[in-house]
Amino acid sequence: MKNSILTFLLIIFLTNIATAQFQSGESFVSGSFFNNLNSVSRTDNTPRFNAYNHYINLSVGKFVRDNRALGWGLTHSLSTASNSALQPEPTLLRDISFGIERFAEYYKSLNDKFALYARPALNLGYAFKNSNAVEQNLVVYESKINTISISAGISAGVVWRVSPKWALYGGFAFLNPISVGYEFSETENFQNKYPNGENVKSTGNAVTYAFSPNLSSGSIGLGFRYFYGGK
């Protein structure tokens, strides 16, 4: 099934290549980034609230043939939140992840400035997450979850070559059919105590796998790319 999907995308993107917009030998560095800070504090006694998150993606690659590139990518994300209304106050760090990916890119030119691309990729990721459940401002439990996952996917989008050195990328279709993950976690239960007053703690292990041939549009991501080398 996966082979057929790959073949399908290859057929679309490799047939009828009119002009080689991306030439063999060109190298590139590309990146995308977002960050977000939200802070509410007041002089009266009402609770304060802070949230911050960011996402960074960096990739490097080289066109091994006209309209075909191979490369490596790194992703990192961080999310923190504090909310003094909750008791006991949950850990500031909510989410941190690191990922490495190996990707290939196939292009089909639309005209001399725009092209479509398909990008199959293999990902290896690690994520740490503090997850909690809240009931009427009381934290019921907090789990520290570590996840290691491997996934294979394809994304597609449109690229606008603004100048010979610069291009703008926008992804609009994402397919992540295959994923396998291992997870180990530690949970502290704040409302379930031993007779000596200590919170009940437990550990967990999980293995997950999924095959789902769903194409999603996700949120449209934009990225920049700088080209160097080549002719």
Add this chain to the structure above:
Amino acid sequence: MGTWLSLGNVYGQIQKGTGYVGGTISFEGQTKKDKEKAEALNTSSNWVQSIAPEIQFGKMIGERTMLGLGVRYNLQYNRYRYEAADLTNTQLSQGIALLPFIRQYKTLGSSNWSVFLHGEIGPQFQSVETTSTQGSTPVTQKREYWQYGLSIKPGIAYVSKKNGWAVEGYANILSLSANYVPSKDDAGRVFMLNTGISTSFPNLITLRIAKYIFPKN
């Protein structure tokens, strides 16, 4: 195959008599174990598996119209075991649906792309069996019911003119679905109607693989 190629190029249509087999599958699972640090006996384990295959057979009865029958099956199994209380809960949920369908095709120019409108209507049989075992006394509950569904959705297909292999997806741009669960025992009748129109890029499309079997002549 040659016929298809020429017909496809000239008229932008699929030849009458073309056979069709298509399908998709998704599955996922999880195995999880939780252990209490201070009380080793307070261990629980959870095993979840689900699989949902679908297959469709059809035939072009005209240049643009296909009639066919689809079979959809889903299985979900969940097993939870809590050692300290010697408790095991299992749930097995299965459903099978027989869905006759009609499709109206429109080939986009002389390309490999076609758009189609897919309408299906049919019964689904669902059974849910729950077993709870504490010690050595299992308590089983079984619930079975029929429901009837109707849905119309647009789709897009990429068909290789060489060998008939295709990738297709339904889009949820326009949808209409109705579900009817008849009254049984003390449970009441349920009628659900869902409609929606959206101009945004569809958020989720399930891809399916298909094969168009062109008649030899």
